[in-house]
Amino acid sequence: MKLIETLGLAALHRFDPEVAHGLSIRALKLGLVPLAGPVTSPRLATTLAGLALPNPVGLAAGFDKNAEALGPLSRAGFGFIEVGAATPRPQSGNPKPRLFRLTPDRAAINRFGFNNQGMEAIAAHLALRPRDAVIGLNLGANKDSTDRAADFARVLACCGRHVDFATVNVSSPNTEKLRDLQGRAALSALLAGVMETRAGLARHIPIFLKIAPDLTHDELAEIAEVAKESGLDAIIATNTTLSRDGLTSPHKTQTGGLSGAPLFEKSTRILAQLSELTDGAIPLIGVGGISTAQQAYAKIRAGASAVQLYTALIYGGLSLAAEIAHELDALLMRDGFATVADAVGTGRADWL
Numbered sequence: 001m002k003l004i005e006t007l008g009l010a011a012l013h014r015f016d017p018e019v020a021h022g023l024s025i026r027a028l029k030l031g032l033v034p035l036a037g038p039v040t041s042p043r044l045a046t047t048l049a050g051l052a053l054p055n056p057v058g059l060a061a062g063f064d065k066n067a068e069a070l071g072p073l074s075r076a077g078f079g080f081i082e083v084g085a086a087t088p089r090p091q092s093g094n095p096k097p098r099l100f101r102l103t104p105d106r107a108a109i110n111r112f113g114f115n116n117q118g119m120e121a122i123a124a125h126l127a128l129r130p131r132d133a134v135i136g137l138n139l140g141a142n143k144d145s146t147d148r149a150a151d152f153a154r155v156l157a158c159c160g161r162h163v164d165f166a167t168v169n170v171s172s173p174n175t176e177k178l179r180d181l182q183g184r185a186a187l188s189a190l191l192a193g194v195m196e197t198r199a200g201l202a203r204h205i206p207i208f209l210k211i212a213p214d215l216t217h218d219e220l221a222e223i224a225e226v227a228k229e230s231g232l233d234a235i236i237a238t239n240t241t242l243s244r245d246g247l248t249s250p251h252k253t254q255t256g257g258l259s260g261a262p263l264f265e266k267s268t269r270i271l272a273q274l275s276e277l278t279d280g281a282i283p284l285i286g287v288g289g290i291s292t293a294q295q296a297y298a299k300i301r302a303g304a305s306a307v308q309l310y311t312a313l314i315y316g317g318l319s320l321a322a323e324i325a326h327e328l329d330a331l332l333m334r335d336g337f338a339t340v341a342d343a344v345g346t347g348r349a350d351w352l
Contacts, residue, residue: 001316001320005033005318005319006317008033009315009317012024016097017097018098021099025068028073034319035072036075036076036077036319036322037077039077039322039326040054040055040079042339043329043338043339043340045340046079046305046306047341048080048283049234049283050206051134051165051206053134053306055328056079056305056306056340057077057308057309057321057324057328059080059308059309059321060287060308060309061083061084061085061138061169061210062084062112062310063083063313064081065084065085066121066125067083067084067122070125070126070128070129074133076319076322077321080135080136081134081135082135082308083126084116084122084137084140085114085169085172086122086138086140086155087141088141088142089142090116090121091114091116091118091142091143093115094111094112098110098113100251100256101249101251101314102251102252103249104248105260105262106260106311106312106315107259107263108258108311108314109252109254109257110257113143113175114140114141114143114172114175116140119155123158123159127162134165136163136165136167137159137166138166138167138169139152139167140175143175150193152190152193152194153193153194153197156194156197161203165206165208165233165234166194166205167207168194168208168210170182170190170209170211171211172240173242173256173257182212182215184225184226187209187223187230188229188230191230191232192230195231206234208232208234209223209227209232210237210238211238211239211274212238212241213238213240213241213263213266213288214241214242215270220270224282232282235278236284236308237267237274237284237285237304238266238271238287238288240256240258241258241266241288242257243258245262259288260312260314261289261291261312263288264290264295267287268289271284271299271303271304271351272302274303275303275304275345283305283306284304285305285307286303287307290309291315291316291320292324293323293324293326293327293328293331294331296309300340300344301343301345301346301350302348302350304344306340
């Protein structure tokens with residue numbers, strides 16, 4: 001991390017976390033953040049659900065909710081970027097404060113509640129996106145919607161032509177009963193509507209599903225079956241957790257989803273189980289607690305074809321993505337893997 005980034009992070013941490021987040025987006029848009037540029041190599045370049053990625057280190061949804069900083073983010077060393085979540089209508093989300101730093105735990109708790117400018121504003125931003133990046137959109141549902149399943153399809157219909165992939169997010173803990181859509185019948189119906197909408201797009205794009213880490217093995221098995229039946233292109237494992245095990249921060253009792261370092265082991269075990277259940281039939285994206293190349297590598301060896309991070313940027317800065325990608329290249333070379341794909345799942349047994 002460069003000195004200017006260290007000083008910038010120290011300054012941001014003097015503000016309320018949500019204010020600091022808004023300032024970081026503004027700084028990106030104004031060109032005030034040093035950017036690493038593209039990171040790739042023959043070893044890092046990989047394919048995810050038909051998408052050619054320069055490297056497997058992605059930005060998770062939630063950082064750029066409204067797709068406002070796509071240009072600078074595409075030059076920050078990420079292999080792919082996911083924005084959103086977007087809902088059909090704009091919504092303000094839950095009352096503030098709703099984002100908490102758990103600095104001693106290298107974690108965060110949020111209860112945003114899908115605050116965003118709505119699909120039409122986000123579609124307008126996406127229309128101006130850089131064309132040399134892989135960009136996806138996290139699809140959400142309005143809190144007061146009478147048909148949440150239909151909301152996902154509506155957002156896809158509005159924004160689908162501007163993105164390279166779309167993610168069905170039924171795993172946020174901050175919209176009441178949203179996680180109920182992970183059950184077999186509800187999930188099958190929801191995905192059927194999304195797939196029907198995708199068929200009407202001018203360009204075929206992959207559809208991903210983002211799941212919670214707080215699932216039993218039986219629930220995971222059910223999701224794996226639905227994923228295969230529905231024709232999903234990938235599964236993102238995982239979103240934030242409701243668990244508070246092992247936390248020491250004064251904010252540990254706050255309501256919301258926990259992300260960051262404490263989630264690493266829990267989410268990686270879910271990832272490995274899902275890898276075993278799908279047996280390579282569906283690509284997986286590992287998310288949760290990644291802050292080092294070693295952790296990204298562990299997710300890949302547990303079964304992930306690519307990874308995503310977000311919370312670690314709060315503590316490590318935006319340069320972390322490029323650092324992880326470069327160090328991941330060295331780890332793959334050390335262990336004799338010619339490509340990322342060669343390493344996928346080779347350490348899965350360690351997490352089962």
